Amino acid sequence: MRSNITQYELVAPKSLDAILQILADSPDRYTPIAGGTELMVALGAGRLQQKKLISLWNLGELRFFEVTPDAVHIGAGATFTDIRNHPVITSELSLLSQAASWTGSIANQNRGTLGGNIVNGSPAADSPPALLAYDATVTLVSTRGSRTIPYRSFHLSYKKTVLAPDELLHSITLPRNLIGYKTYIRKVGTRNAQAISKVAIAAIARTKHGAIESIRIGAASLRETPARLIATEQSLLNQTVTPATIAAARSALLSETLPIDDIRSTAKYRAAVAANLLEEFLHTL
């Protein structure tokens, strides 16, 4: 432990309203902390700058699932374990439960939340590619009210999101209309477990008479934020899968991604493997 914990303050209000009120009132911004799987690492390493924390852990108002005929609403406080255990998600939205199964260790999954995974803003996070492929929406709340926006508009730049200082991510909504879609998800990490992704792709697509009539592709570690690969999708719409369309899709992917060299991998490797993953998916259509 390289931090002096006496220098930190943690408050744990009992209700969402109380939390939102504190966020609205406090001139010194509190940093929300849910499972702590990100912030506690920073604390241990002596680099947690935020000294005032407000706990969202295990708050019933944020840890819920609501299933309607059209959608599954997941509270931002649902843990990866909750997601892995949810019958509708594992059967209908399995890209998300698979992504959850790859996150950290079992202990991490018991504490880490879907909301935390999103708002932390890491381009390498495990759940965003699946959420992007499913075209999720996110609902944000504050004392000023709530708003629902497409998840693909949530991330602005590296670790920057649309969340206002007094706002919390409340829930994530995934539509259930996925009849006839083929799905794909693959994480290429530094090892088979407890790994951060070097690159990951999640995708869904539906074909009609051999041509792709609908396709959505989400990616991790290819840009400064989790990214929908719109240009790649466009290159494939209304196309049949042929060597030529695969080549076009590969180059579209390379044109809209900006992978980097870092401690885990190289930009060249990430780009090539991302294109290989896409091709692997296209061969299944």
Place this chain on the structure above:
Amino acid sequence: MTSQPQIVGNSPIRKEGIAKVLGRARYVDDITLPGMWFGATVRSSIPRGRITSIAFDPSIPWHEYTIVSAADIPGENCIVHLTKDHPCLAVTHVNHCEEPILLLAHPNRSALPAAVAAVHITYEELPAIYSIEDSEKKEQIIWGEGESANTFKTYLMQKDQKPIPDEIWQTADYIVEGEYRTGAQEQLYIENNGVIAEYDAVKGVTVQGSMQCPYYLVHALELVFNLPAEKCRVIQTETGGAFGGKEDFPSVIGSHAALLAMKSGHPVKLCYDRAEDMAATTKRHPSRTRHRTAVSKDGKLLAGEIDFAIDGGAYATLSPVVLSRGTIHAPGPYHWPHLTVRAKAMTTNIPPHGAFRGFGAPQSIFALERHMDKIAKVVGLTPEEFRRRNFLATGGHTATGQLLKDPVDMQHLLTRALEESNYHAKREQFDRDNPTSTIKRGIGFATFFHGAGFTGSGERRLNSLVEIELTPEGQPRLLVSSTEFGQGTNTILCQIAAQTLHLPYDQILIAQPDTGHVPNSGPTVASRTAMVVGKLVQRAAQSLLATLAPLLSSRSAAEGPAVASELPHDYTPEDFRHAALHYLAEHGSLKTEARYQSPGDIFWDDETYSGEAYPAYAWAVYVAEVAVDTTTYSASVTNFYALQEVGKVLHPILAAGQIEGGVAQGIGYALYEKCTWNNGHLANNQMTNYIMPTSADVPPIHVTFEEIPSPHGAFGAKGIGELPMDGPAPAILNAIEHATGIAFTEIPLLPEDIFERMTRTPEAGSESLDTAVAGPIFSEATA
């Protein structure tokens, strides 16, 4: 005869196992002493330079802290291993990042990180060197002078002390050259390095902590404190893994904590966290090996030149002995009519490298076993057949001229390992399936040996001593400085004593290694404990039995008087206890001992690097199966077979555990674990980015043993601890060559490396092994 059950060769519960499972085992960071303070280390932030100023930020209440600098050292400012080059604390210059400069202590542990950060040190930076090649250039001399500039040690090892005749090279059918490299590797023991030190003006220094070799630390403290050995007491606490990483390093952290204890007047605990431990403590030496081999067209080795270089980091630590083991293992289990090994340990501005399981052998064996596959391909033989034509056998001579008197049967080991792994059928199947699959599968193997015990005359110099005493309750207690750090020392030594004393295993006690109480049975390293120390335990137990014999035989049933030369065996544990109590009542105490006796036929010449390098060798064949995914360019090990001949297996479960753990560590060495240095800083000093394989990355490991009892160890045991580190990496890369057709020569081999090589344009260089193209001399230059 005795009805006592066989203890050696069975797997009784580990001596300290219950305490560990129940969480009762106390590691150093679980221990608190009255009035104890906490220590921290202020380290250099640059790889090489002159210290120009040290300032203490006024934001910190420094009067609360104890601050130790080199000026506080009562003895020599030196951590002594083999040479006196390694300062305990830097004074004017630093030679690597994270070099200790000052030490701080405070009653409140959490007050330390901010204080460390508030010591502002300025430097005049000097150019640093990070590689063997830069060190060889000698444009910057960072260590030594003249012949030894930037060079900790060199060896020249020649078969029969003769150079290779020129005509061998002129007439050989093939000359095969190759260069091979291995990276640094972190030991990653579960428990970081840590100690608690106390100082008393009369009694001297006491250090307890996590370590392998308590007497090494005694030796270091004597010099730093200018105290006699009896005033430097060292106690090993329960130790959570070591792998060599707690062989030489505790001399550093132990000296530091003791200096803080002396100056503060308090016991001081100094425990690193993972990030500090990974950044600042020793790692496995990186290496470069160059082979030049003359071979006949029927696949006989004619001569070999091996240039072996290791990167020792900034100070010598144990580099000369790591280099020695690497040198002696470089020729492998093969017959070389002519051989020259030139070896050197070079200096760089990287934190000093140190001991790590295998100790130089994994490096040179990796090179050799990759090279053997290369030669086989050039000559047109299978890897199997080429090795079979060159194996050492009983009656043969190793490259140091050692006659192999004890039975050696590599031919049989290879046959058995290939059968058990179904090698030939799998090889054919993979060859059939690979062309149509994006997953390329391969199978490969390595054949190797590992010497047990200290090299050459090392055991004679150690002169190890083991004692057994009787407790007041009449129970035998072993007194050894050999330490338990997860590998099973306590258990096997107690098994040996129990078997020898005809007592149940649970009646044997073993003392905590405390240099105030146990004799120096040598360091717990070099695969020496089971063989060398085990034999001493056996002899000390026999001596105990001989002492008690008159009392035991008088209690024996109507067998008549015991024959003096024969030790009693027909007695019950109750008989033994009565005899022991009877003896204690009469004499007060009983302690027997056994001191190392060099076998009469072991001779070693350090000058010519020839003779009996080790009393005994373990022999092994490891087979790896791999899958290389051409979508992600990642290689994984899918199955592993480890067959070894290690003499008598004392504890089958612990032995298999040693092999499995070593193989897993070897898989990490080959495919995952990379130390990323950035201007001399370890950039990935955390387990998130230092990629150690998890259980999800390690395949089934099939461990089998051949047991040929060795005359050198207790009940025929030889060494086992380091062997499994040697074989996995070359076996895996040999399998990857089978899978992909690409002859990789460097580890760690990461997906990014495979990607670069697989997507390289053909013009960038070809590795065609077609001898018609390559010509008679196959080298990197002509490839």
